Amino acid sequence: GKLTSEQETPAVQERPGLAGAIGRAFQSFNPDISVIGDFVGHYSNREGSELDDEFLFRELELGFSAAVDPYARADVYLGIHRHDNEWKLHLEEGYVTFLTVPWGLQPRLGRFRSTFGRANPEHLHALPWVEYPLVITNYFGEEGLYGEGMGVSWLVPNPWNRFIELTYEVTNNDSSLFAGQQADDFVHLVHLKNFFDLSEASTFEAGLSFATAPNDSGHGGNRTMVEGVDLTYKWRPPEAGLYKSFLWQTEVLAAQADLRGGQESSWGMYSAVDFKFARRWAIGARYDYSQLPYSSSRHEHGYSAYLTFIQSEYLFWRLGYMYTDRNFRVENNKNEHEVFLQCNFGIGPHRAHKY
Numbered sequence: 001g002k003l004t005s006e007q008e009t010p011a012v013q014e015r016p017g018l019a020g021a022i023g024r025a026f027q028s029f030n031p032d033i034s035v036i037g038d039f040v041g042h043y044s045n046r047e048g049s050e051l052d053d054e055f056l057f058r059e060l061e062l063g064f065s066a067a068v069d070p071y072a073r074a075d076v077y078l079g080i081h082r083h084d085n086e087w088k089l090h091l092e093e094g095y096v097t098f099l100t101v102p103w104g105l106q107p108r109l110g111r112f113r114s115t116f117g118r119a120n121p122e123h124l125h126a127l128p129w130v131e132y133p134l135v136i137t138n139y140f141g142e143e144g145l146y147g148e149g150m151g152v153s154w155l156v157p158n159p160w161n162r163f164i165e166l167t168y169e170v171t172n173n174d175s176s177l178f179a180g181q182q183a184d185d186f187v188h189l190v191h192l193k194n195f196f197d198l199s200e201a202s203t204f205e206a207g208l209s210f211a212t213a214p215n216d217s218g219h220g221g222n223r224t225m226v227e228g229v230d231l232t233y234k235w236r237p238p239e240a241g242l243y244k245s246f247l248w249q250t251e252v253l254a255a256q257a258d259l260r261g262g263q264e265s266s267w268g269m270y271s272a273v274d275f276k277f278a279r280r281w282a283i284g285a286r287y288d289y290s291q292l293p294y295s296s297s298r299h300e301h302g303y304s305a306y307l308t309f310i311q312s313e314y315l316f317w318r319l320g321y322m323y324t325d326r327n328f329r330v331e332n333n334k335n336e337h338e339v340f341l342q343c344n345f346g347i348g349p350h351r352a353h354k355y
Contacts, residue, residue, distance in 0.1 A: 034348030
């Protein structure tokens with residue numbers, strides 16, 4: 001005859017914790033999944049701008065993170081964005097990090113954002129501004145410096161008991177600053193990071209970066225070198241950390257490019273402050289200056305200000321204004337006024353922004 005419900009599950013009745021244990025076992029094989037949406041409304045007085053007077057769902061990011069085994073961790077970030085009026089899926093990052101290598105080493109391989117300075121390694125949605133600074137986009141392109149390759153970081157032993165990290169990376173030469181996909185060689189990058197506490201409420205971080213690669217189709221006949229210095233100061237009092245904090249972040253980049261007519265040297269920088277004055281409100285400002293890496297006689301200044309409303313840990317609104325002053329024309333415009341309204345939301349364990 002037909003089994004009763006009691007007869008169908010005798011093992012579970014005898015061991016009441018078995019069903020939960022089986023569920024947890026299957027769950028342990030599932031990665032952490034997150035979704036982050038970045039929506040921007042934009043106005044510009046520049047004629048012919050791609051973002052001229054429109055709403056844009058700039059990107060939907062899908063994140064997957066999990067331990068591969070006790071010795072490695074995998075992180076994958078997929079981006080869905082609109083290009084030529086079509087939605088396309090692309091791999092933003094996908095890499096494996098090896099966690100148990102001796103001597104303080106931590107290798108990783110795959111596709112990742114290069115560890116150059118402070119702004120470039122961050123995803124666009126994680127920045128305290130609507131867009132990357134001018135010097136980052138002028139030197140590394142609209143999406144920054146990234147590529148397929150491998151790298152290794154080393155926690156440097158030191159007598160001061162400070163966090164000193166040395167990173168070396170080698171990636172494919174896909175950057176527009178170098179030779180792009182025409183090159184047969186690689187981008188070599190070194191980054192030194194020094195982080196320490198100033199007091200119970202404040203920290204300071206200083207970094208040095210260097211990257212080099214051919215800027216032609218050979219193996220180094222003509223090369224471009226880029227150096228960077230980044231300084232970051234953070235203040236967040238323990239007794240009022242939810243209500244007040246302050247961030248000052250500055251980067252200076254310089255480049256030297258071997259060209260047919262000789263060497264072209266250029267530089268750029270940005271300096272930004274962000275002040276959280278209430279639990280849900282923050283204001284910020286940034287100054288930009290950048291020469292163009294292959295035409296240092298052309299330069300632009302940027303002045304921007306932002307007001308951020310932190311609706312929750314998973315969603316924020318940001319109203320921004322930026323004025324760009326150039327000594328050259330872009331689409332028949334030298335000066336540009338821009339207004340941004342950004343809404344950024346996230347679901348899952350990968351937060352939209354760290355506050």
